[in-house]
Amino acid sequence: MAWRWRYEDANGGEVTEGVMMPGDAFTSQADAESWLGENWRELLAAGVEKVTLLEDDRVEYAGMSLREE
Numbered sequence: 001m002a003w004r005w006r007y008e009d010a011n012g013g014e015v016t017e018g019v020m021m022p023g024d025a026f027t028s029q030a031d032a033e034s035w036l037g038e039n040w041r042e043l044l045a046a047g048v049e050k051v052t053l054l055e056d057d058r059v060e061y062a063g064m065s066l067r068e069e
Contacts, residue, residue, distance in 0.1 A: 003032040006052040018046045
């Protein structure tokens with residue numbers, strides 16, 4: 001199983017330009033979530049508004065905002 005983030009703009013379109021991405025997929029959901037917790041500010045500054053967590057091709061959760069509420 002491989003876990004990865006999909007980065008999205010405010011309209012839900014995928015963001016790939018100017019975004020720092022980890023070199024490999026994560027081996028666990030906890031690793032992916034920990035990485036996001038450490039890097040969400042940089043992603044937001046690069047234009048990422050929301051993220052979706054995928055396990056292989058299955059969506060674990062989608063559209064999670066990076067903005068503090």
